[in-house]
Amino acid sequence: MLNDAKDLQAVYIVCGYTDLRKGIDSLSNIISQTYGMDPFQPGTLFMFCGRKTDRIKALIWEGDGFLLCYKRLEQKASKFQWPRNQEEVCKLTSQQFRWLMEGLTIQPKKCIQKVDHPRLV
Structure with a gap:
């Protein structure tokens, strides 16, 4: 489920730390009251990460x-690269x-630049 987003309309992550002891009601309240978003959007996945970056929770209507x-x-060395x-x-x-x-950062450090008009050397 969480490794494939092809059937999802949108994926949102809550940056920073979230207390993962929270359940469906508390997490949906964070979405609606703190961020002013609608947790009842069909096909929209909301993701949360706690202080330990080897675990996440996801909520979808x-x-x-709700599915939590x-x-x-x-693996002990495996971590999610969560924006903090x-x-x-x-x-x-x-x-x-x-x-x-896949354990990579969502903001690439460097990407290959496109060349509009290559020059010959």
Whole structure:
């Protein structure tokens, strides 16, 4: 479920730390009251990470109820590269979601620049 975003309309991550002891009601309240978003958007996944970056929670409305997913990485060295410096919600592209689930950062450090008019040497 959490490794594939092809059936999702949108993926949002709550940056910073979230107390992962919170359940469906508390997490949906964070989405609606803190960030002014609608947790009942069909096909929209909201993701949270606690202080330990080897586990995350995800909340999605399925039309007849919420689905709460909890993922814990088993290898001790494995960590999610979660943005910690902001207290906001970020919408991820499908590429960023894939990077996050693979343990990579969602903000690439450096990318290859496109060349409009290459010159011959």
